[in-house]
Amino acid sequence: MSAVLTGLAAARRAGRPYGIASVCSAHPVVLRAALRRAAGSGGTVLVEATCNQVNQFGGYTGMTPADFVAFVATIAGEEGVPRERILFGGDHLGPNPWRGEPAETALRKAADMVAAYVAAGFGKIHLDASMGCAGEPAALGDRTVAERAAALCAVAERTAAGAGLPPPVYVLGTEVPVPGGADHALATVEPTAPDAARETIAVHRGAFAEAGLDDVFARVVAFVVQPGVEFGSDNVIAYDPPRAAGLSGLLDAEPGLVFEAHSTDYQTEAALAALVRDGFPILKVGPGLTFACREALYGLDLVASELVPGYGERPLARAMEALMTASPAHWSGYYHGDETALRIQRHFSYSDRIRYYWTRPEAESAVARLTAALKGVRIPETVLHQYLPQVDPVEGASAQDILIAAVDRVLALYDRAAGVEGRG
Structure with a gap:
């Protein structure tokens, strides 16, 4: 099932890029619409939960990772979607929910959360340790972020092995502004600088190697960067391909990777299709649904x-x-x-x-x-x-x-942009 994700980079290199919508929501109507669409298409549906939404303490939904999987599985059963066609992702898994606590405490809770996600059957794990905890700067250096991500990855690997589960695929890095949309009107959003993205990838690769996770790094399918898309309270910053050209070009030197684009909500179909074409094929959407x-x-x-x-x-x-x-x-x-x-x-x-x-x-x-x-x-x-x-x-x-029809209208736009409709 993770072949949908592991094949993204190769498809782009072959000149046949495709994408996938990442449905990041716990709303039952949104989930039903996504699953009903998957039932009709016969394809894979990627459903994600965030660290604040779902965690070992219940998050703001009141659901643990196992609860969330069961919740989605119940709707999937009603819609006729077999479990093997649902890919579960954990988003921004790290110390964010507890960043007001000392790093040692927050990271211990983050490790427990990652273990709970993996044990529940989440096969796509986005590790994000970029935020400072109590007494630390708000934004941490690449080295610290990468070392913390590697430590969390080791927990995920041990958990999967101990439970006899397939090893997860990973997404690393984060984006600016914060997840969920900006809290003010935006005139523009700068794409991640190519040199910054290159450094982030290199530092994470090194940290994984030092932690004895060289082989695991081969299962890193994407890094989260900012391609220059965002939405505020009442405006949307549209994707502008020329401004992200340098970032896209970086992937030529990283043939096993693609980028994951967050906050793609409210983009046009043409903009989403351009993101897929340019190496940002994992399209996160939540508030737009x-x-x-x-x-x-x-x-x-x-x-x-x-x-x-x-x-x-x-x-x-x-x-x-x-x-x-x-x-x-x-x-x-x-x-x-x-x-x-x-x-x-x-x-x-x-x-x-x-x-x-x-x-x-x-x-x-x-x-x-x-x-x-x-x-x-x-x-x-x-x-x-x-x-x-x-x-x-x-x-x-x-x-x-x-x-469901209203939500499906948005999902259909993503499927067309991702090349799902027409592939069969």
Whole structure:
């Protein structure tokens, strides 16, 4: 199954590049849409969880790595996708969730987290020890980062061997700005300097060799760099191939590697296809998928307000506003401006900080009320076109079908850009 990833570099060298979307979300609608698409295509689906989202203590989803695998497997069973066609990835695995603690403590917890991910069956492991812990600089030098990554890799290798599992493939390095989108408006984002990327690769190769992991380094399939793509609260920095040409050219001297591009959300199909062509074939996407789901939920909220007597005036949106204003921790440090600006960002920001709230009981109750209100209700094509123009009208489609269709529209864009559609 990891052949999908290990073949990326060779395919690029052969002039037949392909890519893969990395679905980084724990939202059940997003996961169902991705798995339903895989069921239809017969291909592999790459699903990733982040260190803050899922870890040995539950993360913000409340799920351990084993819980997350079981959660996805349940949906996959309902959609008819066999386990062997699901590749699980762990994203930014390192001390980030505990960076406020001393390095020794944070790295011990990071090692336990990596072990839990590998033991649960995650076969793609992104090791990221780039952040400083308590008393350290915010950004660490390449040497320290590489040594910590090698130590975490050794834990992963021991865990896989001890459990009789296939050894993982690895992704190393990190990107700037931080994962999840910038917290301010951006005018431009500089791609990683080729010399900096070259040095990062060389230092990691050396650190792995010193740790006795030469053979393991051959299973490093990609490094995370910044190709010059990012999104802020209300704008998107589009991929500009000439600005990343030097970075792409570096891969000519590293025939076994490609780059992994984070924050590709909201890029056009043409930009995504160019990323794949230029050596960035692993396309991370998360907020862009939950953004599409939220768009559809709010569209259905308006549909129900129009069609269902007694439903009320946008009760889902009202419930989410009440929830987010009562519990601002997930958005208050990311959104800026006056009260009107903050309200707009809470609901409609590209950063999609609202995604952290959908698993709260108040949100789940409001969504359940919406889907119950629309059960058996025929939505006229004209009303669907008014509030959900992105979804092709299908006679008798349920609210769940409409939500999945909205997310699938984004996934289809990634598959086309990655060359999945047409390969069969």
